[in-house]
Amino acid sequence: MFCKHCGAQNNDNAKFCAVCGAKTEIGSSIGEVTNNTIAYNQESGNVESDKKQSKLGKIVNGIISFIAASYLLGSLVGLFEKSPIPFLVFIGIEFLLEIIKHKFPKIPEPLIFAVEIIILIICINSANAAGVVNSVKKGSPKNNPNVTYEEAFDNFFANAEWKSAGKDDEGNKLVKFTGNCTYFDEYSSAVVTFTVYDDTFTVSSMKMNGQELGEILTYAMIERVFDEYDQSY
The missing domain is CATH 3.30.457 (Copper Amine Oxidase; Chain A, domain 1)
Structure with a gap:
């Protein structure tokens, strides 16, 4: 096998030219295969990572939505002494966040989750406070039970x-x-x-x-x- 750079003769299995040190055809082929393998592995790793993040995102979103829906339903049917309004607001914000996520996919999912959790906590506290106020407003004195x-x-x-x-x-x-x-x-x-x-x-x-x-x-x-x-x- 002859070197393409200097023309010197080399062994058929040589990866580099013994005279000028340039890569032979075998060395170049091995390098390309190695680089392609590394690139493929990196791409596969990124795909797997994206899949895991997407799955985690669905789980977290499901939990957050379940909590909000439970509080909303409980408030509407009277199981909780809470106002349903904050949870309706939360659902609206959730819808808005979904639009933002689709429009700006590069926003880190953990950041979105953190925002959702903070807003949910605020809504729960607001609903609790509204529920306490409502319990007084709807209450009546013992000597006048028909008037709140x-x-x-x-x-x-x-x-x-x-x-x-x-x-x-x-x-x-x-x-x-x-x-x-x-x-x-x-x-x-x-x-x-x-x-x-x-x-x-x-x-x-x-x-x-x-x-x-x-x-x-x-x-x-x-x-x-x-x-x-x-x-x-």
Whole structure:
């Protein structure tokens, strides 16, 4: 076998020319096969990796969707004292994320998963808070069981607003109501705080223009609120 570069004669099995050191036909063929094998292995590895990521993505998406759907269904049928609205919002966001994933396939799946989980946690917390507020709004005092706090308060106070107010020092959930009314012939701002226990709640405080009312005045004011509703309807 002769070298293509310098013309020197070499052994038939030589991979390199003994004179100039250039690759012979055998050496070039072996190099091409090796390079092709490496490229094929790398491509196969990438395909397998993509398959694993895709499978993992489907599993994670399935779990997240199942949790959201369970909470949504439970809220709608009354199994949970939660508002279904945050979960409807989550489903809308999930749909939007799917569009983003298809439009920008290079976005790492773990990043999408992290965003989905964070949003789901926020939605669950929002639903819990809304559920606590709703339990107070739909509740009624023992001496007036046919009228809810929401009906009486929204009728008596202007600019009525209900919201979750965190927890007290003992870990009980709090709901805060704010509104405006006439108090001793003066247009006043009212703040009523409810303390929510496992299966009941109480009016824990009431303020008028920032001044906290005592227990007697608080319950007298609450009674006035419900009496006015009864007179109106």
